[in-house]
Amino acid sequence: MGIQEQYRSEAAAMLSSGEVKLVIGFGAGSTADRRRPVFARTAEETGKFVLDPACIANLTTYLVSGGLLSDGKKVAIFLKPDSIRSLNILISESQIRPEQVVIFGYAIENGEIMPLSGRSISDFTEIGGRIRSATPPPAVLQEAEQIEAMSPAERFEFWKAQFSKCIKCYACRQACPMCYCKRCIVDVNQPQWINTSSHTLGNFEWNIVRAFHLAGRCAACGACDRACPVNIPLRLINYRMGKEVKEAFNYYAGECSDQQPVLASFSQDDPETFIL
Amino acid sequence: MSEPFEPKIVAFVCTYCTYAGADLAGTSRLKYAPNVRIVRLPCTGRISPMFILKALQKGADAVLVSGCHPGDCHFTAGNYHARRRWTVFRALLSFTGIPEERIRFSWISAAEGTKFAELINSITEDTRKLGPFAQYQELQKIIETQSSY
Numbered sequence: 001m002g003i004q005e006q007y008r009s010e011a012a013a014m015l016s017s018g019e020v021k022l023v024i025g026f027g028a029g030s031t032a033d034r035r036r037p038v039f040a041r042t043a044e045e046t047g048k049f050v051l052d053p054a055c056i057a058n059l060t061t062y063l064v065s066g067g068l069l070s071d072g073k074k075v076a077i078f079l080k081p082d083s084i085r086s087l088n089i090l091i092s093e094s095q096i097r098p099e100q101v102v103i104f105g106y107a108i109e110n111g112e113i114m115p116l117s118g119r120s121i122s123d124f125t126e127i128g129g130r131i132r133s134a135t136p137p138p139a140v141l142q143e144a145e146q147i148e149a150m151s152p153a154e155r156f157e158f159w160k161a162q163f164s165k166c167i168k169c170y171a172c173r174q175a176c177p178m179c180y181c182k183r184c185i186v187d188v189n190q191p192q193w194i195n196t197s198s199h200t201l202g203n204f205e206w207n208i209v210r211a212f213h214l215a216g217r218c219a220a221c222g223a224c225d226r227a228c229p230v231n232i233p234l235r236l237i238n239y240r241m242g243k244e245v246k247e248a249f250n251y252y253a254g255e256c257s258d259q260q261p262v263l264a265s266f267s268q269d270d271p272e273t274f275i276l
Numbered sequence: 277m278s279e280p281f282e283p284k285i286v287a288f289v290c291t292y293c294t295y296a297g298a299d300l301a302g303t304s305r306l307k308y309a310p311n312v313r314i315v316r317l318p319c320t321g322r323i324s325p326m327f328i329l330k331a332l333q334k335g336a337d338a339v340l341v342s343g344c345h346p347g348d349c350h351f352t353a354g355n356y357h358a359r360r361r362w363t364v365f366r367a368l369l370s371f372t373g374i375p376e377e378r379i380r381f382s383w384i385s386a387a388e389g390t391k392f393a394e395l396i397n398s399i400t401e402d403t404r405k406l407g408p409f410a411q412y413q414e415l416q417k418i419i420e421t422q423s424s425y
Contacts, residue, residue: 147371156373156411185326193326195333201415205329208372212325215364237371244367249360263364266356268346274366275359276382276395 300389321354
């Protein structure tokens with residue numbers, strides 16, 4: 001029995017026994033190489049689940065939307081390692097109670113689906129070691145290095161060109177599991193911190209602020225980058241922020257579910273070379 | 277004939293240390309550059325990165341953020357939290373092309389009136405050399421001149 005069938009039958013059993021109220025997984029998408037989320041509330045609906053290497057979306061986004069978990073009932077969800085990392089962050093920020101989430105873990109290795117053993121977040125502690133030893137994709141590293149090699153004025157021009165494409169659709173915010181604020185800073189209008197029009201200055205401010213709000217919280221799942229309709233390389237900014245918290249504070253977001261959020265904690269020995 | 281460039285500098289300071297330090301500079305009759313506009317806040321922990329962006333949006337050429345030395349915070353830990361935030365925010369600004377020389381951070385205690393005066397003078401001189409932050413201000417000008425927005 002393949003992993004897809006195994007997870008389908010396990011999900012069906014959990015739904016019919018009432019152990020979970022909902023199973024979030026993947027189903028067929030609009031084209032052959034796309035998958036869309038499927039929300040199964042009955043055992044019959046679990047037949048729609050598909051699990052293959054095209055299942056790359058980070059489904060944890062749905063756990064924090066619309067008060068899904070506020071009734072205290074359990075939800076099962078299909079997660080790959082970087083999504084589990086997001087879940088760790090959400091738990092450490094007290095957005096999710098770990099006992100409410102049942103995990104169907106899978107990894108995509110060399111175009112093959114591999115099952116991950118364990119059903120509860122406490123079974124996935126080895127993920128911390130993986131995060132610490134992981135290297136970013138060579139393409140991201142190379143692009144980021146190119147940008148860092150530029151002069152500040154060139155960097156500004158580079159990002160100005162990128163951000164001028166932004167149409168303020170907020171797809172990045174919508175796709176991101178960490179953007180769970182009931183009221184986003186960009187929607188605050190008294191005072192209005194950010195220009196809301198999609199002119200370049202407003203886009204610049206929006207993207208800087210979003211990147212800052214994700215600093216030390218990003219699981220590098222790439223959801224924002226894939227969601228962006230105008231292909232702004234958001235992965236580069238997120239990579240740079242992850243590098244900063246790693247180098248300055250030896251912090252790896254989401255390596256475990258009980259870590260202190262990096263910008264909500266401090267150490268007296270934090271570096272301060274830039275402060276006069 | 278155009279007037280010589282006078283940099284606009286916005287200083288976000290905490291009320292317990294740097295503001296008192298600036299006050300001391302004044303009462304000690306120390307002379308320093310009049311280019312600085314001081315915004316007083318309860319603590320450096322209250323200084324949101326939004327303030328810095330807003331200052332740039334409104335035409336600042338440089339921004340100074342200053343508070344109590346580590347260990348001296350009136351609220352015990354506000355400046356430690358602020359320090360982490362600045363470390364990250366500074367890296368972000370640098371990566372997006374906002375020069376590090378335009379966003380400065382310092383610790384100035386209530387007894388350091390001289391340090392305050394000297395720092396303001398040196399930032400003013402540095403910014404004068406850098407010139408106006410035209411790259412950023414250009415973005416604002418585009419909005420003001422294009423009615424389609």
